[in-house]
Amino acid sequence: MDLKVLIDQEKLKNRIKELGAEITNYYKEKTDTIHAVCVLKGAIHFFTDLVENIDLNVEYSFIHVSSYSGMESTGRIRVKSWIDEPIESKYVLVVEDILDTGQTLSYILGYLNRYNPKDLKVATLLKKPSKKPIVSADFIGFDIEDKFVVGYGLDFDEKYRNIPYIGYME
Ligand SMILES: O=P(O)(O)OC[C@H]1O[C@H](OP(=O)(O)OP(=O)(O)O)[C@H](O)[C@@H]1O
Numbered sequence: 001m002d003l004k005v006l007i008d009q010e011k012l013k014n015r016i017k018e019l020g021a022e023i024t025n026y027y028k029e030k031t032d033t034i035h036a037v038c039v040l041k042g043a044i045h046f047f048t049d050l051v052e053n054i055d056l057n058v059e060y061s062f063i064h065v066s067s068y069s070g071m072e073s074t075g076r077i078r079v080k081s082w083i084d085e086p087i088e089s090k091y092v093l094v095v096e097d098i099l100d101t102g103q104t105l106s107y108i109l110g111y112l113n114r115y116n117p118k119d120l121k122v123a124t125l126l127k128k129p130s131k132k133p134i135v136s137a138d139f140i141g142f143d144i145e146d147k148f149v150v151g152y153g154l155d156f157d158e159k160y161r162n163i164p165y166i167g168y169m170e
């Protein structure tokens, strides 16, 4: 299958550097330590690049949830693993790769809120505004058009995750 480039490596790198600075600025008067939650599998590349650009102590958690089959959300969020540390009273930053329908993020935020974090924010690399996601993110890398994108962690049925740029299929 042919892939077209939507966001190349250089653009990803530059924007993630800016996002790291925005995130640092937001927290720096409030706390010296945040707790970042990586939403596996898709956010793995974004997470590792983003945390390197945040000038604070960053604790890590990983959650693994999945709901897509091919290019469609099944609407059922399967939780494969969940945070293994308390986040009560912490500054929590959820790190997602993409906000599409918003169902995944809505589910995650609903549950994380029950642990009473001090503050709960979201960074997403990509957002599809035309899909009108049901929840919003606080830090957004790129607004993109409604194309099914792959690469840099994002997959189509587990393929293309290791492509180093964001591409789309034709
Ligand atoms: O806003 P939504 O419509 O819910 O879509 C966004 C979610 O869907 C994808 O996960 P997926 O279920 O494909 O799991 P994966 O991260 O393991 O690929 C993506 O990584 C987001 O987590």
Ligand code: HPA
Binding pocket: 068, 098, 100, 147, 148, 149, 150, 154, 155, 156
């Ligand atoms: O456009 C997408 N690409 C890959 N995974 C996704 N999960 C939601 N939307 C997408």
Ligand SMILES: [Mg+2]
Binding pocket: 042, 068, 154, 155, 156
């Ligand atoms: Mg996926």
